[in-house]
Amino acid sequence: MSSDKTYSFFQSVERSFDKAATFTKFEKGILEQIKACNSVYQMRFPIKRDDGSIEVIEAYRVQHSQHKTPCKGGIRFSDEVNQDEVMALASLMTYKCAIVNVPFGGGKGGIKINPRNYSVYELEKITRRYTAELVKKNFIGPGIDVPAPDYGTGAREMSWIVDTYQSLKPGEIDSAGCVTGKPVTQGGVRGRTEATGLGVFFGIREVCNMPAVMEKLGLQIGVKDKTVVVQGLGNVGYHSAKFFRENGSKVIALAEFEGAIMNPDGLNEEQVFQHRKATGSILNFPGATNLEKNTDALELECDILIPAALENVINGENAPRVKAKIIGEAANGPCTPEADEVFVQKGILCVPDMYLNAGGVTVSYFEWLKNLSHVRYGRMEKRFTENLNSHILSQMESLTGKQVGAGERAFIMHGPEEVDLVHSGLEETMITATREIMDIWNSNPNIPDMRTAAYVNAINKVGTSYGELGIFP
Ligand code: GLU
Numbered sequence: 001m002s003s004d005k006t007y008s009f010f011q012s013v014e015r016s017f018d019k020a021a022t023f024t025k026f027e028k029g030i031l032e033q034i035k036a037c038n039s040v041y042q043m044r045f046p047i048k049r050d051d052g053s054i055e056v057i058e059a060y061r062v063q064h065s066q067h068k069t070p071c072k073g074g075i076r077f078s079d080e081v082n083q084d085e086v087m088a089l090a091s092l093m094t095y096k097c098a099i100v101n102v103p104f105g106g107g108k109g110g111i112k113i114n115p116r117n118y119s120v121y122e123l124e125k126i127t128r129r130y131t132a133e134l135v136k137k138n139f140i141g142p143g144i145d146v147p148a149p150d151y152g153t154g155a156r157e158m159s160w161i162v163d164t165y166q167s168l169k170p171g172e173i174d175s176a177g178c179v180t181g182k183p184v185t186q187g188g189v190r191g192r193t194e195a196t197g198l199g200v201f202f203g204i205r206e207v208c209n210m211p212a213v214m215e216k217l218g219l220q221i222g223v224k225d226k227t228v229v230v231q232g233l234g235n236v237g238y239h240s241a242k243f244f245r246e247n248g249s250k251v252i253a254l255a256e257f258e259g260a261i262m263n264p265d266g267l268n269e270e271q272v273f274q275h276r277k278a279t280g281s282i283l284n285f286p287g288a289t290n291l292e293k294n295t296d297a298l299e300l301e302c303d304i305l306i307p308a309a310l311e312n313v314i315n316g317e318n319a320p321r322v323k324a325k326i327i328g329e330a331a332n333g334p335c336t337p338e339a340d341e342v343f344v345q346k347g348i349l350c351v352p353d354m355y356l357n358a359g360g361v362t363v364s365y366f367e368w369l370k371n372l373s374h375v376r377y378g379r380m381e382k383r384f385t386e387n388l389n390s391h392i393l394s395q396m397e398s399l400t401g402k403q404v405g406a407g408e409r410a411f412i413m414h415g416p417e418e419v420d421l422v423h424s425g426l427e428e429t430m431i432t433a434t435r436e437i438m439d440i441w442n443s444n445p446n447i448p449d450m451r452t453a454a455y456v457n458a459i460n461k462v463g464t465s466y467g468e469l470g471i472f473p
Helices: 009-021 028-035 083-099 120-136 155-168 195-208 211-217 235-246 269-279 294-299 337-346 359-373 382-400 406-413 418-443 450-469
Strands: 039-048 054-063 075-077 105-111 227-231 250-256 259-262 289-291 304-307 326-328 349-351
Touching: 009 028, 009 083, 009 337, 009 450, 028 450, 039 083, 039 120, 054 083, 054 120, 083 105, 083 359, 083 418, 083 450, 105 120, 120 155, 195 211, 195 235, 195 326, 195 349, 195 359, 195 418, 227 235, 227 294, 235 250, 235 269, 235 304, 250 269, 250 294, 259 294, 289 294, 337 349, 349 450, 359 418, 382 406, 418 450
Parallel strands: 075 105, 227 250, 227 304, 304 326, 326 349
Antiparallel strands: 039 054, 054 105, 250 259, 259 289
């Protein structure tokens, strides 16, 4: 998949880590331990296909670090899955959780299948058997390792996982916390579906609100009127495009497997999504121009480029042709270390994956907390807050003799629902993480890019918690 053939995805994560490690104070041994993947479980199991044939499925779960437990990270279904990829993605999860102050170690799972080639019944059998294999080896559980959706999986697969887990562990009171990204009816949390895309938006908006950063890039402050290109119209790409559009940016191009479309006046992601559903292709969308290759979209003139598909799509070969001012890595690992070097030379700001796409795991953390506390967010305070607000409002009105307008009244009165609290928790998390990374970057002029600053932040946090644990005998 990569055109930078000299090293694998895991090695490229290691390279970025090593580059950042020189800016930290930890001794070599601690750095080696932070970097290592602690447990790698490769499994093979058979399933009976709908036509009666038996197929052996290859699958993985990697626990990169237990410096905090449980381990956390998604499960992907893709025929590109291999051990190296899952190890790389599990490592990124450790760093991602540390950066956004989510108290988990990193994990990741993968099943080497193209889900399009299987019936729903076959997918269910594969997912349930995979879960059973994890249970057998103690590789899943609310205090051990908690999977979530990733590329090719979603709420449906998570509901099969929780159901299988609960049937094998009857009476485990916190069992709903064995997986996140579940449907709300199965113990999920409102706001999880859009979480990664919303986190991408909050992160980029914070960067765009930093006067010094914008001045350096020659851009106006704020996301309003910025031109945006999004590669990938899956859950993350779709929601990133939606939040940019709703906040006044112009999504001028969208790309998928089959090609890309462009309209300088802006595209509506929902209309494009419906068009693709109806015609089977993103191409020939009314009013838009077709681009021959989907990768052409990556090279368009724009303010913000959001790669939201797979890893290694921007590499040493095509990075010199990228014209965006800001790259927001919504996918995991979309830019290679060679690409990073080109961006530094060209003055392009690459906002790195392992914090920018942390919205998913952040809201997973909220879901897990909800499962452990067995209560919906907002249940205890919503009515109290509304009563209090109503009281304050009527006091203000009687003291001033003036009435507040209907729209404003509804806003002031509103007590927080679960989705409000989840969105605001996510906003706070992304803003804090952006500022922490920028502070580290600003504090040392030798740190070449934001990815290195993010890694420095992650290494400091993980290394410190190893130190605090005093775990090495
Ligand atoms: N798969 C997502 C990620 O790569 C979410 C992981 C999670 O929620 O645990 O961050």
